[in-house]
Amino acid sequence: MNQWTTIPSDGVIQKTVDALKKHNISPLIVASGKEAMEQIISLIPKGASIMNGSSKTLEQIGYLDYLKGGKHGWNDLHHAITSENDPEKRAELRRQSVLSDYYLGSVHALSGTGEFLIASNTGSQLPHVVYTSPNLIFVVGAQKIVPTLADAFKRLEEYVYPLENKHMMDLYKVGTNLSKIVVFKKERQKSGRTVRMIIVKEVLGF
Numbered sequence: 350m351n352q353w354t355t356i357p358s359d360g361v362i363q364k365t366v367d368a369l370k371k372h373n374i375s376p377l378i379v380a381s382g383k384e385a386m387e388q389i390i391s392l393i394p395k396g397a398s399i400m401n402g403s404s405k406t407l408e409q410i411g412y413l414d415y416l417k418g419g420k421h422g423w424n425d426l427h428h429a430i431t432s433e434n435d436p437e438k439r440a441e442l443r444r445q446s447v448l449s450d451y452y453l454g455s456v457h458a459l460s461g462t463g464e465f466l467i468a469s470n471t472g473s474q475l476p477h478v479v480y481t482s483p484n485l486i487f488v489v490g491a492q493k494i495v496p497t498l499a500d501a502f503k504r505l506e507e508y509v510y511p512l513e514n515k516h517m518m519d520l521y522k523v524g525t526n527l528s529k530i531v532v533f534k535k536e537r538q539k540s541g542r543t544v545r546m547i548i549v550k551e552v553l554g555f
Contacts, residue, residue: 353508354492354552356551361494363378368461369546372535373535373536373544374536374545375545376547377545379548380549382551386410389547390415392486393484395423396424397450397451398423398424398426399449399453400427400477401454402455404453405455407454416428426446426449430442447482448482450484452478452486453485454467456487456493456546457493457505457555458495458509459493459494460495460497460500463535464534465546466530466533467530467533468509468531469530469531470525470526479531479533483541486545486546488553489548490554491550492552494548498532513555
């Protein structure tokens with residue numbers, strides 16, 4: 350059995366939840382991607398501006414299809430960016446998008462001690478994560494939980510990166526790099542931001 354794709358025990362998941370709470374992260378455990386999607390819909394009010402990073406997890410739970418359906422009532426900044434053909438205008442829209450009301454994505458590894466890793470080739474999604482978006486929603490398959498932060502780096506480098514690199518090569522004939530890595534240890538209590546993590550007891554993402 351692959352150590353990186355195993356759903357941990359309920360006890361391990363609960364210990365991780367307790368650690369996240371101490372780091373000012375609001376965790377929620379759900380049984381399925383369907384339930385995670387229902388939570389997202391209930392959390393984001395109509396009219397809110399939203400942005401999302403590239404995420405296999407969001408694709409698997411149906412989030413991207415839900416956006417394409419156009420009935421969400423949100424201001425989808427990602428759609429505005431990808432719909433713009435002018436490179437300069439597209440770049441400007443991407444810069445403006447860092448002020449989205451909500452940012453959605455996943456993480457590459459989550460430690461049982463309450464820290465998580467997010468790696469990026471370009472870094473375009475990282476401003477949202479570290480500062481600019483007041484509301485973050487991360488959807489995380491429980492298989493991404495590992496004991497320590499050191500194990501989280503091991504998971505990222507030994508397991509996630511090869512799969513993501515192959516995925517990008519298959520799609521775009523260009524690989525990826527672990528150019529920038531955020532270690533998210535805690536959210537400052539007085540920051541005014543809300544960081545939510547929906548932990549799904551299914552294997553989702555890499």
